[in-house]
Amino acid sequence: MIYPSPLDHQAHQAVAETAVAARANADEGASRTLWGDAFGRLKKNKLAVVAAIWILFIILVAATADLWVPQTLGDPNATGANMAAESRLPPSLEHPFGTDTLGRDVLSRVIYGARISLTVGVVATGISTIIGLVMGAIAAYYGGIWDTIIMRLADIFLAFPYTLFVVAMIAVIGNGIQNVFIAIGILGWPSIARVFRSAILSVKENDYVDAARAMGASDVRIVARHIFPNSVASIVVYATMNIGGAILTESALSFLGMGVVPPDPSWGTLIQSGQQYLQTEPWLMILPGLAILSTVLAFTLLGDGLRDALDVKMKDA
Amino acid sequence: MADKEPLLKVEHLSKEFPAESGMLMSRFAKKVSAVNDISFEIYPGETLGLVGESGCGKSTTGRSIMRLTRPTAGHVYFEGRDVATMSHKELKSLRREMQFIFQDPYASLNPRMTIGEIISEPLQIHGDGRTAAERNKYVRELLDVVGLNPEHINRYPHEFSGGQRQRIGIARAFALHPKLIICDEPVSALDVSIQAQVLNLLKDLQKQFGTAYLFIAHDLSVVQHISDRIAVMYLGKIVELSDWKSLYAEPFHPYTQSLLSAAPIPDPDLMNTRRRIILAGDPPSPIDPPTGCRFHTRCPIAKARCSSEQPEFRQVEPGHFCACHFAEPFPIKESSVEL
Numbered sequence: 001m002i003y004p005s006p007l008d009h010q011a012h013q014a015v016a017e018t019a020v021a022a023r024a025n026a027d028e029g030a031s032r033t034l035w036g037d038a039f040g041r042l043k044k045n046k047l048a049v050v051a052a053i054w055i056l057f058i059i060l061v062a063a064t065a066d067l068w069v070p071q072t073l074g075d076p077n078a079t080g081a082n083m084a085a086e087s088r089l090p091p092s093l094e095h096p097f098g099t100d101t102l103g104r105d106v107l108s109r110v111i112y113g114a115r116i117s118l119t120v121g122v123v124a125t126g127i128s129t130i131i132g133l134v135m136g137a138i139a140a141y142y143g144g145i146w147d148t149i150i151m152r153l154a155d156i157f158l159a160f161p162y163t164l165f166v167v168a169m170i171a172v173i174g175n176g177i178q179n180v181f182i183a184i185g186i187l188g189w190p191s192i193a194r195v196f197r198s199a200i201l202s203v204k205e206n207d208y209v210d211a212a213r214a215m216g217a218s219d220v221r222i223v224a225r226h227i228f229p230n231s232v233a234s235i236v237v238y239a240t241m242n243i244g245g246a247i248l249t250e251s252a253l254s255f256l257g258m259g260v261v262p263p264d265p266s267w268g269t270l271i272q273s274g275q276q277y278l279q280t281e282p283w284l285m286i287l288p289g290l291a292i293l294s295t296v297l298a299f300t301l302l303g304d305g306l307r308d309a310l311d312v313k314m315k316d317a
Numbered sequence: 318m319a320d321k322e323p324l325l326k327v328e329h330l331s332k333e334f335p336a337e338s339g340m341l342m343s344r345f346a347k348k349v350s351a352v353n354d355i356s357f358e359i360y361p362g363e364t365l366g367l368v369g370e371s372g373c374g375k376s377t378t379g380r381s382i383m384r385l386t387r388p389t390a391g392h393v394y395f396e397g398r399d400v401a402t403m404s405h406k407e408l409k410s411l412r413r414e415m416q417f418i419f420q421d422p423y424a425s426l427n428p429r430m431t432i433g434e435i436i437s438e439p440l441q442i443h444g445d446g447r448t449a450a451e452r453n454k455y456v457r458e459l460l461d462v463v464g465l466n467p468e469h470i471n472r473y474p475h476e477f478s479g480g481q482r483q484r485i486g487i488a489r490a491f492a493l494h495p496k497l498i499i500c501d502e503p504v505s506a507l508d509v510s511i512q513a514q515v516l517n518l519l520k521d522l523q524k525q526f527g528t529a530y531l532f533i534a535h536d537l538s539v540v541q542h543i544s545d546r547i548a549v550m551y552l553g554k555i556v557e558l559s560d561w562k563s564l565y566a567e568p569f570h571p572y573t574q575s576l577l578s579a580a581p582i583p584d585p586d587l588m589n590t591r592r593r594i595i596l597a598g599d600p601p602s603p604i605d606p607p608t609g610c611r612f613h614t615r616c617p618i619a620k621a622r623c624s625s626e627q628p629e630f631r632q633v634e635p636g637h638f639c640a641c642h643f644a645e646p647f648p649i650k651e652s653s654v655e656l
Contacts, residue, residue, distance in 0.1 A: 208426055210380075212427075215412060215416075225430070226427050
């Protein structure tokens, strides 16, 4: 020995022993998958579980409404002869949240409104996610001039007040459900693109991407096997939260009379039609307001829970 | 050694990085000279240790050889073929022969893949002609060879410790039986006791497969343990290259001498009495390296000539190269440890 080193013969023997011991200690058995792990962590987050149950409940109620909402409570789109008699009734056993100006049951309007509001939230988020993923991926992979162009474009989009931008767009293309999808969807891409771009850029720095390159893996393989699976978590989180945001934007638009057109019930139009009776018949607004509040909150909490659950480094602590 | 054909021949390799990404002034932007005109050879089955302090260009050298970054100048010949000018197709076949082991066992394994998938990925990429079942069997054998339980083939990296993960990385590097593996500080992220295990594993595998290593490290005792020859780098240049015995016994370059005199010894009496060469100041910035000999600003024996004239990388003894105008063997026997 010239220089002291931890690596003498004794160490070598100890190595052999510890290696054997390590093997003996290691428990056998099926391994858990990462997504399975994430689900396990999500289950421990009570707020996220409550939020997920609430969202599932709303979806279930909205999807099955035709089967069990009693049509005798008033056809949600009806304007019958008994309209005047049933107009703006206070809450009763028959109408738990009263009736609206046209004698329609508020509860069933809110249930049917869930269909439209949820659809707007999901579809609009879907549109912005697809655009955002493509733009973010191009910016991050190709870098250079593409990165500059796309990111500056995103900056320009983000520089305008979002709601005003959506309103302006609706004013140009006209209102109606499809146009609400399009306006919210198209204008929502810049933030998704940014999130995805930064996720890719940080994943790209990892040694396992270099390892794949050193192995001779093709670009497609590196993206599909290494980069995408490791950057998609942030998008799942962001998209979940974005659904709540899109529902909120739709409500705001409908409230301004620029979104879903009556008699189609969306939560925003329900609030809008109830707002003038706020002081005398507040039940017209309370239920749709609560529906928006609870659903948007649920999506945000679920997104929060997902973020914690999908973080690989945060193990079962 | 000299009579054999080198496996890898690095000639005048340089790598510069732009220091500021000036959009308009890019032509005048400053450059970091990470690696500057270095040359060395690696022979089949040997281990060349590459030591130096942080930021001296060790890792950049390794990455340039693999063409994970493109060298700015110079050539890297692997079995006579120039890596720097290879086409994509040639590069892919090269990567069968040359593999990389990374420093960070946490960042080098994809957390979304099982270790079975990780280790068999190079086999898939290069189409080894095995069926899925044969591949599974082979990966299990490899796990056994590197000292892991083959039953853990379906586990994910986060279920393993740092040392175990490094073994996974080693199994992946050996999957195709490459001729050369570049080990970029493979043990510096591990505990000392685990370092010993991993180093011994690397040695055993080398004996078994006849693989050559370029072993990058900053720890002299680690390098000494594994290397046949050692190259010392300072600020992007190789200052001394020799077989490990003569380098540790008779270092010529004042930088090597000071490095060796700084290595700790587990004997307090010796530690207190030995002569230490303490270098003044910090390493100069590679953006603006000193003229002449890059070490002259901190060198205890520097003279006027050193700041104007770059020292030649010359042979001072058979097989012992040194880049210093005034290089002479350092009486390390008196000063540090008994031989």
